[in-house]
Amino acid sequence: MSEHDLRCGKMVNFVVCDDNAEILSQINSIIDEEMIKNKMKYQCHLFDDYDNKFMKLMRSKLPFRIYILDIETPTSSGIDIARVIRKIDVESVIIFLTSHDELGYTVLKNEFLFLSFINKYDDYPKHLSKAIEKALDVLGKKQVIRFDDRGAVYTIPINDILYITRDSIERKVVITTDYSQFSVNKTLMDMSEMLGDVFIQSHRSCIINSTRVSIVNLPKKKIIFDTGVEIDWLSPKYKKEVSQL
Numbered sequence: 001m002s003e004h005d006l007r008c009g010k011m012v013n014f015v016v017c018d019d020n021a022e023i024l025s026q027i028n029s030i031i032d033e034e035m036i037k038n039k040m041k042y043q044c045h046l047f048d049d050y051d052n053k054f055m056k057l058m059r060s061k062l063p064f065r066i067y068i069l070d071i072e073t074p075t076s077s078g079i080d081i082a083r084v085i086r087k088i089d090v091e092s093v094i095i096f097l098t099s100h101d102e103l104g105y106t107v108l109k110n111e112f113l114f115l116s117f118i119n120k121y122d123d124y125p126k127h128l129s130k131a132i133e134k135a136l137d138v139l140g141k142k143q144v145i146r147f148d149d150r151g152a153v154y155t156i157p158i159n160d161i162l163y164i165t166r167d168s169i170e171r172k173v174v175i176t177t178d179y180s181q182f183s184v185n186k187t188l189m190d191m192s193e194m195l196g197d198v199f200i201q202s203h204r205s206c207i208i209n210s211t212r213v214s215i216v217n218l219p220k221k222k223i224i225f226d227t228g229v230e231i232d233w234l235s236p237k238y239k240k241e242v243s244q245l
Contacts, residue, residue, distance in 0.1 A: 017047040018070040034132045050076040065092035090155040093135040149184040166205040206233035
């Protein structure tokens with residue numbers, strides 16, 4: 001789906017599950033505020049558990065979805081549900097809500113392309129509003145890369161990628177995005193071919209998104225992205241091209 005599709009009346013579907021009725025109502029209100037502000041058509045599908053109705057909707061042909069998932073409900077785990085979602089749907093956006101920060105590592109370890117991991121006790125309305133804005137941006141991206149890695153299908157908007165590094169020990173590459181990192185069995189050359197000229201070499205083990213670079217500090221050999229993220233993957237061989245950004 002392109003940004004043009006979103007702005008021209010395509011319906012965005014929010015699929016929300018939380019076993020706390022008060023939080024479920026608050027999430028609905030936050031969605032209303034964000035979508036009215038964005039002047040876009042939307043529909044909320046609210047569930048208090050991962051029951052048969054939820055599973056039926058999840059397996060339906062409903063387009064343009066943003067999932068907001070409670071990690072723990074009485075009968076199931078949002079992590080397990082996300083795993084099922086990703087087997088049949090690689091394009092929808094997933095946002096996790098939790099009361100347990102310690103589950104963050106479990107979510108990261110699964111690498112199923114989620115947008116945000118939000119703690120319900122850490123000003124979650126503010127963080128959820130920002131996550132919804134980002135989710136709409138992700139859904140509206142025109143350019144994505146999609147590839148298979150040992151049975152897992154990845155779909156990542158190109159502009160969300162900051163840089164990609166090579167892990168020479170595990171013989172993988174690590175894709176660093178605005179919201180997560182993905183370790184996949186590809187080479188830097190594989191990724192460069194998929195991504196095109198926007199990504200340039202800054203080090204023999206690193207390629208960077210040239211459109212996301214804000215500052216190049218040559219004396220300190222640092223590259224600073226528009227999010228404030230800094231890396232020191234800058235070698236003399238590539239500094240001339242990088243310094244022109």
